Amino acid sequence: MRYIAKVFLVSALMVSIGAPWMLLQGVAWASMAVSYSRDAGSVGRGLAMTFDGQHGCKLCKAVEKTTQESKTPLAPEKSGGEKVKVEMCLSQRLRLPVLHSARLPHIEESWSAPARPECPDCPPPESRV
Numbered sequence: 320m321r322y323i324a325k326v327f328l329v330s331a332l333m334v335s336i337g338a339p340w341m342l343l344q345g346v347a348w349a350s351m352a353v354s355y356s357r358d359a360g361s362v363g364r365g366l367a368m369t370f371d372g373q374h375g376c377k378l379c380k381a382v383e384k385t386t387q388e389s390k391t392p393l394a395p396e397k398s399g400g401e402k403v404k405v406e407m408c409l410s411q412r413l414r415l416p417v418l419h420s421a422r423l424p425h426i427e428e429s430w431s432a433p434a435r436p437e438c439p440d441c442p443p444p445e446s447r448v
Contacts, residue, residue: 340382347378 333339348369355374356365368374375383 344382
């Protein structure tokens with residue numbers, strides 16, 4: 320039962336961070352690298368075409384469209400498209416109580432720990448196998 324709960328938790332976390340879209344993007348890049356390398360006649364040129372951003376396949380465009388739609392703006396926008404800056408501040412000055420040294424318990428300056436009467440036990444001998 321605990322194993323199933325762990326698998327479910329890990330799966331839910333993976334979905335929440337967008338792992339399925341990352342997996343699809345990886346599949347798209349791999350297929351593009353193979354097909355572009357075959358068409359260009361060189362692995363270097365095929366990889367350059369794959370990652371230059373100008374030769375996207377249908378799957379890449381679908382993943383990009385889906386991920387762009389799911390992003391929400393972090394700050395609200397005004398009617399003109401300008402972002403609104405949200406500031407958090409205290410409405411009143413925060414006052415914390417001050418502890419005076421007279422209220423703290425007095426510790427004697429001459430306090431010391433008692434000396435240990437005997438030496439600690441020696442460590443056990445190392446076993447040689």
